[in-house]
Amino acid sequence: MGNFKKLGAHSRVLNGRERLEVLHGQMHPGGREPFRFSWPDIVKTGMGTKDFIAPDSFDFTASRTFRLGRFWGAASYLQIMASELSDKLLLELLELDAEMTVTLHVQTVDQLKAIKMTKGKISDIDKMKVEEQKKAVRAGYDMEILPPDLITYSKDAAALLADLQSRNERMFLLTFTVVNIAPTRQKLENDVFTISGIAQKYNCALKRLDWQQEQGFTSSLVLGDNAIEIQRGMTTSSTAIFIPFMTKELRMDGAALYYGMNALSNNVIMADRKRLKNPNGLFLGTPGSGKSFAAKREIVNVFLSLPDDDIIIADPEGEYYPLVNRLGGQVVRLSSSATAGTFINPMDINPNYADDEDPLSLKSDFILSLCELIVGGRSGLAPVEKTVIDRCVRTIYRPYLADPAPERMPILQDLYDELLKQSEPEARRVASALELYCTGSLNLFNHRTNVQVNSRLLCFDIKALGKMLKKIGLLILTDQIWGRVTENRDRRRATWVYQDEFHVLLAEPQTAAYSVEIFRRFRKWGAIPSGITQNVKSLLESSEIESIFGNCDFLYMLSQAAGDQKVLASHLGISPHQLSYVTHSGSGEGLLFYGDTTIPFVDHFPQDTELYTLLTTKPEDKADGQG
Numbered sequence: 370m371g372n373f374k375k376l377g378a379h380s381r382v383l384n385g386r387e388r389l390e391v392l393h394g395q396m397h398p399g400g401r402e403p404f405r406f407s408w409p410d411i412v413k414t415g416m417g418t419k420d421f422i423a424p425d426s427f428d429f430t431a432s433r434t435f436r437l438g439r440f441w442g443a444a445s446y447l448q449i450m451a452s453e454l455s456d457k458l459l460l461e462l463l464e465l466d467a468e469m470t471v472t473l474h475v476q477t478v479d480q481l482k483a484i485k486m487t488k489g490k491i492s493d494i495d496k497m498k499v500e501e502q503k504k505a506v507r508a509g510y511d512m513e514i515l516p517p518d519l520i521t522y523s524k525d526a527a528a529l530l531a532d533l534q535s536r537n538e539r540m541f542l543l544t545f546t547v548v549n550i551a552p553t554r555q556k557l558e559n560d561v562f563t564i565s566g567i568a569q570k571y572n573c574a575l576k577r578l579d580w581q582q583e584q585g586f587t588s589s590l591v592l593g594d595n596a597i598e599i600q601r602g603m604t605t606s607s608t609a610i611f612i613p614f615m616t617k618e619l620r621m622d623g624a625a626l627y628y629g630m631n632a633l634s635n636n637v638i639m640a641d642r643k644r645l646k647n648p649n650g651l652f653l654g655t656p657g658s659g660k661s662f663a664a665k666r667e668i669v670n671v672f673l674s675l676p677d678d679d680i681i682i683a684d685p686e687g688e689y690y691p692l693v694n695r696l697g698g699q700v701v702r703l704s705s706s707a708t709a710g711t712f713i714n715p716m717d718i719n720p721n722y723a724d725d726e727d728p729l730s731l732k733s734d735f736i737l738s739l740c741e742l743i744v745g746g747r748s749g750l751a752p753v754e755k756t757v758i759d760r761c762v763r764t765i766y767r768p769y770l771a772d773p774a775p776e777r778m779p780i781l782q783d784l785y786d787e788l789l790k791q792s793e794p795e796a797r798r799v800a801s802a803l804e805l806y807c808t809g810s811l812n813l814f815n816h817r818t819n820v821q822v823n824s825r826l827l828c829f830d831i832k833a834l835g836k837m838l839k840k841i842g843l844l845i846l847t848d849q850i851w852g853r854v855t856e857n858r859d860r861r862r863a864t865w866v867y868q869d870e871f872h873v874l875l876a877e878p879q880t881a882a883y884s885v886e887i888f889r890r891f892r893k894w895g896a897i898p899s900g901i902t903q904n905v906k907s908l909l910e911s912s913e914i915e916s917i918f919g920n921c922d923f924l925y926m927l928s929q930a931a932g933d934q935k936v937l938a939s940h941l942g943i944s945p946h947q948l949s950y951v952t953h954s955g956s957g958e959g960l961l962f963y964g965d966t967t968i969p970f971v972d973h974f975p976q977d978t979e980l981y982t983l984l985t986t987k988p989e990d991k992a993d994g995q996g
Contacts, residue, residue, distance in 0.1 A: 393422040429583040444585025447545035451572035467560040474544040474595035483540035542600040548589040626670040629972030645922040654927030659956040687832030698826025704833035712816035721855040738883040761787040871900030905933040924962035
């Protein structure tokens with residue numbers, strides 16, 4: 370099992386019932402016959418395990434085909450004539466739209482025995498050379514002229530001996546069988562013909578097992594028993610070509626969403642983040658790599674495929690509103706302009722704001738984070754300042770908690786007034802910092818919320834907030850989104866949350882701590898959050914922020930800067946080969962981390978579509994789309 374793990378292939382030992390189910394599937398093609406078995410059934414019915422998995426009938430009387438119930442079957446073996454093989458041979462066989470079982474029986478040969486056997490073959494070839502040279506002398510032509518096949522055999526045998534003796538190669542005996550199953554004789558012959566064509570392309574031949582159909586079929590069952598005595602000697606390198614675990618695939622069913630094409634196999638990547646232990650995610654990439662495009666693409670897929678889920682976007686750069694408007698969602702624009710008229714109250718709270726703890730404690734954490742942003746300074750809030758703020762928060766919420774009417778909801782002004790009533794000089798310092806945001810020119814957030822946000826697709830556009838208010842706006846939106854998530858949990862609705870420019874929230878210690886805490890809580894409350902950022906180093910600057918990586922089982926990684934590559938490689942255990950997919954990669958190319966599965970992907974979206982103009986952030990593409 371450890372060797373499979375080294376290959377990146379997940380494996381486990383099947384129990385008895387699971388093994389029977391696999392055998393049942395092999396003996397009942399088409400998947401229409403359900404597997405019904407439990408161990409007590411043996412006692413109740415008096416039947417054995419074979420009776421529960423056997424088909425209606427077997428018929429092996431024909432020489433080149435057999436019958437499995439009402440299905441037709443044919444067992445063949447692969448005759449390998451090429452000295453070198455491509456790993457694409459097995460790939461092409463497995464990608465065929467045909468019901469078949471490909472079986473490889475590999476038997477190791479003792480090294481001394483393998484060397485002795487190879488030397489014996491070389492001696493036999495040398496004897497054949499001597500005989501050919503004698504014929505040449507008798508016929509009167511140059512004795513150096515030998516049959517081409519004999520020259521090839523001689524070179525191959527010498528190369529094999531060198532591999533075994535000095536290149537750390539071992540010898541294996543391989544039996545490669547293919548069993549095809551089809552509902553009709555014609556379909557069966559067509560499938561076998563197609564496989565024969567693939568084999569010929571790689572200098573191999575598919576040979577029917579004449580009068581050995583039963584042995585071929587039993588050799589294909591998951592019993593590890595090889596009843597076919599046709600074997601081909603292979604070295605370690607040649608045998609490794611047939612390892613079927615070179616390319617991981619991610620193709621889930623159900624509510625899975627599209628995430629591009631597998632860069633190795635060109636197969637579709639379909640994944641369901643809700644099935645992860647922790648569906649939190651990050652979209653990482655340098656500017657222009659396509660991270661916002663990828664997030665928008667997921668938003669479209671969620672909107673169209675999961676109608677019972679809500680989507681909320683925090684948009685600092687005004688990039689998402691064209692898409693949201695086109696999908697019929699709601700865009701809430703916050704602006705520092707005096708005529709804006711749209712307000713969000715950072716003091717909003719609802720009864721579900723926290724679960725098994727005091728809602729006011731979590732709200733106090735948020736307000737402390739908000740005050741830290743407002744007060745500023747490298748060291749953040751002093752302990753006395755935190756104590757004073759917490760005391761004032763509990764005081765101003767007391768009337769609302771006693772009578773939770775909308776008009777009694779506190780606003781920032783109430784906190785400012787309460788701070789002025791305190792005797793500590795630290796309270797006056799905090800109040801002085803708050804003054805600009807309460808009675809000064811930046812009083813946008815000193816109002817009660819006056820906008821209804823009930824749409825299932827909601828975008829908070831804060832591009833017009835200006836530099837002074839943008840950080841504060843992002844933090845307040847995080848709190849607003851948390852409030853919506855808590856309401857949705859009671860309604861049993863999942864909430865997909867997208868936080869662009871995520872690194873901005875991690876710049877200050879207190880806001881980072883609050884953001885990490887909310888990010889961690891989202892999973893428990895039925896939300897699927899995604900942070901979108903180009904700054905990987907800020908995510909790993911402290912152990913607290915680094916925990917975001919530990920709480921994310923979904924990473925959509927596009928092209929990375931050189932410095933970030935090294936950090937990510939050491940933190941995520943990315944191999945040099947995998948790292949090449951995020952090094953100077955094109956737009957829409959990178960690595961997808963889904964749980965413990967890592968897949969390189971390519972997602973080249975057709976540019977001559979309306980949807981592309983809604984998803985792209987490139988100015989030249991938008992201009993072309995509008996023209």
